[in-house]
Amino acid sequence: MVAYKIVLLGAGRVGQHLGPALAAAGHRVVHVWSRTLAAAQQVAARIPGATAGTDAAALPSADLYLVAVPDGAVPELLAAATFPAGALVVHTAGALDLAVFAPHPYVRGGVLYPLQTFSPGRQISWKTVPLCLEVADAADADLLENTAASLSQDVRWVNSEQRLQLHVAAVWACNFPNHLLGISHTLLTEAGLPWELLRPLIEETMAKALVHPPFSVQTGPAVRHDRATLARHEAALNSHPEWQGLYKRLTDSIQQAATGPAANNETGLQL
Template identity: 65%
Template structure:
């Protein structure tokens, strides 16, 4: 991944066909329109899904037949990773069309089995949920393309959506996606456990709000391993034992608690050994 932001070339307003009608597609469709691009069509296997996205935009057609795609400057495939090969394989793209996916873990090489199209990636590092407003100017957009012209088009497009645009290779993007799962999906799951524990004892969930905000704010400005706190970090075995006993009614969470506590202690031990070796 580049250590600095990319200054993409200027790009004209593009004509775009969007294949997909899920959460990413819904948010992306609106962002593309607001940036001045034209979304000609929204494709989905179900007409109601395509119409739900298309009606957000003026003069955008909802279609279910991917063999009847309009001529466009760019085709964006915003579907689950596992569905990308099937969707691309069934669609009829003009020869030489620039076709991109939006996945974090899917390699650029997925397009190699269709030599008549030019492959690319436009991966937004963000979580998307219905009803949430996304500040696209702050969303990192990771770009990769099979050819220089495609790269220039994607960099130009990304620049109209975000102030944070980077060239990222397939291996880098995979590691980035794993890091994003830890930072977002796993963190959200742990917050869900916290929510459930508080709710069980009729405690307000906003009790944790200042703690969560400070934890995230601190982790964004300091190396997180170096500012780890809590009973595991201070090797408070008495408190750890009490916590594990109190989680007996939730055996899966009890196991997870112990695994994470052990991981914190091993990481702290590794950090200590590394620091000793530096002298």
């Protein structure tokens, strides 16, 4: 494995996981930058030999500068930071086009997008995380691919347009279901029932969706057009009008999908 000298810009959820993972893979993560010194120090403390700072105009030299900040903060940071001429600067954003580097022709731009959800206190198995790469200059492909391959066994080259669609799909697969699970959790709490009741159902739903086209294994009152049950559910949500409206919209979407070209519902599946 080729070891690189890396500067990490960002000490949020991605940076907290990515910096230590790169160090564990054998790279020299020499510096952690953050707008907040305490945040930078917290991440740097987990990386042997790393320094911490808040001055983006005084970054040490490195083979690779990894920008792990929220999508909307990337342009501002690129404008504020001082990189050595010709530095390879790579962001980790899912929905941000490679063209974000266009106003900064003195750097070489790239993307290393980890397709995973990151939360404090959660351990990530980096070997299975898809890492989606893109570079403006093909000469940088080996360095970026070597870096990614030191972390994951699933490294892919994905262009900006594909990555945007991937990011949208990831929101549908991760963020929206998590919000719906939050609604379920609240409804059970209000009913005095334990959240654990739903665990087997959630696990089976995810297991099926990972081995079948999800539309083909849709179950429930919406796909069955069970109007009586749908009406009772909607009435049960009277105290949550926003969720009641969401229930109706999702019911409509399920029914439309069931009659579209993707419909191939299994018989006998019920909930």
